[in-house]
Amino acid sequence: MKDDVQKLLYGILAAFVILIVVWVGSVYMAGCGFSLTCNKAATLPPLTPVPTLIPATMPAPQRAAAGAFNKCQIAAVNLIGAWVSAGYPENDPFTFTDVKGRTCQGTFYKDVQPLFVESNLWYPGAQGCSSCHHSDVKTALMNMDLSSYAGILAGSHRANGEPKGNDILGGGIWEQSLLYQMLYAPNGQTTIGRPAMPLGRPASVPAEGPLIYAGQVVTLAEGTGSAPSPTPTPTP
Numbered sequence: 001m002k003d004d005v006q007k008l009l010y011g012i013l014a015a016f017v018i019l020i021v022v023w024v025g026s027v028y029m030a031g032c033g034f035s036l037t038c039n040k041a042a043t044l045p046p047l048t049p050v051p052t053l054i055p056a057t058m059p060a061p062q063r064a065a066a067g068a069f070n071k072c073q074i075a076a077v078n079l080i081g082a083w084v085s086a087g088y089p090e091n092d093p094f095t096f097t098d099v100k101g102r103t104c105q106g107t108f109y110k111d112v113q114p115l116f117v118e119s120n121l122w123y124p125g126a127q128g129c130s131s132c133h134h135s136d137v138k139t140a141l142m143n144m145d146l147s148s149y150a151g152i153l154a155g156s157h158r159a160n161g162e163p164k165g166n167d168i169l170g171g172g173i174w175e176q177s178l179l180y181q182m183l184y185a186p187n188g189q190t191t192i193g194r195p196a197m198p199l200g201r202p203a204s205v206p207a208e209g210p211l212i213y214a215g216q217v218v219t220l221a222e223g224t225g226s227a228p229s230p231t232p233t234p235t236p
């Protein structure tokens with residue numbers, strides 16, 4: 001009985017050792033065959049060095065001066081208002097005060113026109129004003145073209161393409177303009193009971209429209225303004 005157990009244990013042990021020898025051998029042979037000069041695990045030949053860290057010989061890049069990003073932030077309706085109040089100039093810059101109280105300057109083409117022509121600007125999914133109020137005034141909604149400077153100034157109700165329709169700019173008095181009344185919409189409701197623009201505007205859009213980046217902070221050029229001019233040394 002005792003012998004039987006011993007035999008069994010020795011048998012298992014022997015089988016285990018044979019298994020390991022066969023396994024290691026087969027792994028060796030799979031890699032190296034019958035050769036005894038196998039160098040599969042030899043060290044790699046020296047490689048051409050590839051520099052991974054390029055020495056910094058260039059001067060360190062200058063950190064952008066503080067305020068290099070000097071765009072202003074203002075609500076869309078207020079930006080259009082500033083442009084109208086300034087007499088709606090086409091090319092000349094107009095001044096406005098942004099949400100941080102900074103004095104800023106913008107221009108019609110760079111800052112105001114995008115509010116009339118770009119989609120997704122007033123809210124995600126918004127159509128640009130000019131997709132309904134487009135340049136073909138005979139078919140455009142309200143026979144009004146908001147796609148261009150001339151169109152905005154010409155106004156609405158130009159069914160036969162009249163050069164001048166109903167002024168929507170209030171003659172430069174922003175709060176009295178139809179444009180303001182159609183755009184200023186607390187909780188999505190205009191104060192005149194007409195649908196807020198852009199048509200379909202959800203109540204979640206702020207009364208004065210979304211905050212946008214526009215224009216630039218007006219800064220005095222270096223060396224001008226407050227800097228005292230040098231007093232010339234009197235010549236004897």
Ligand code: HEC
Pocket residue numbers: 115116122127128129130131132133141142144146156157166168178179182183194195197198199
């Ligand atoms: C989806 C089409 C559509 C879009 C986009 C749209 N509008 Fe309108 N707009 C209309 C319709 C329709 C009316 C007439 C609303 C009414 O029943 O009072 C209108 C009326 C107006 C009026 C009044 C014109 C008048 O003489 O009575 C103004 C101003 C106006 N829109 C400006 C804008 C502005 C600015 C935008 C972009 C911010 C805009 N609209 C985007 C369809 C649109």
